[in-house]
Amino acid sequence: MIGVLDLGLRLTIWFLLTSDLSLVNILIGITVALLIPRRYVASSVWRDGLRIGKEILIAIPQAYWEAWQMILRPHTEEVVEMERVKPQRTPGLIFLDIFLITFTPKALVLKYHEAGWYEVHNVTRRRRP
Numbered sequence: 056m057i058g059v060l061d062l063g064l065r066l067t068i069w070f071l072l073t074s075d076l077s078l079v080n081i082l083i084g085i086t087v088a089l090l091i092p093r094r095y096v097a098s099s100v101w102r103d104g105l106r107i108g109k110e111i112l113i114a115i116p117q118a119y120w121e122a123w124q125m126i127l128r129p130h131t132e133e134v135v136e137m138e139r140v141k142p143q144r145t146p147g148l149i150f151l152d153i154f155l156i157t158f159t160p161k162a163l164v165l166k167y168h169e170a171g172w173y174e175v176h177n178v179t180r181r182r183r184p
Contacts (some may be wrong), residue, residue, distance in 0.1 A: 062088050103144075107151045119157045125160055128174075130178040140171045 065088035073080055124130070138156075140149060152162045156175060164175040 061093065065091060083178055084179045103148050106145050107148060107155070112153075114155050121159050121161045125178070128180060128181050130161065132179045132181045134177045134179055135165065136175050136177060138175050140167075140173060 062085075066084050069084035069087060070076065070080075073084070089113065140152070142153050144152065149167065153167060156162050156164050156173065163176045164173050165176050168174065
């Protein structure tokens with residue numbers, strides 16, 4: 056049986072696409088939402104997805120903060136580092152990890168290595184000698 060959250064998400068997308076809240080459109084939307092095949096997702100993936108959602112909400116103010124830091128104090132030194140991928144990540148969660156790293160202005164993922172590493176380009180302030 057389709058979950059209430061899935062049905063709500065599908066109906067929301069339907070209403071955003073059609074921009075019509077008439078009774079006929081609601082019935083069509085419910086029918087379409089029930090007919091779309093559903094894929095089983097393990098609960099651990101849901102937990103990881105919720106954790107990533109929280110990290111995205113944290114990354115937004117962090118991106119603004121880093122942008123202001125770069126404006127007020129120029130960051131002129133570049134460093135390329137290797138970061139390990141968190142264990143047991145699905146391809147979708149790896150994509151979201153790369154998005155989070157790249158979203159902030161000081162870091163950019165250059166390459167994802169299949170062996171479980173991200174190649175990350177960071178911009179830092181020049182260290183005083």
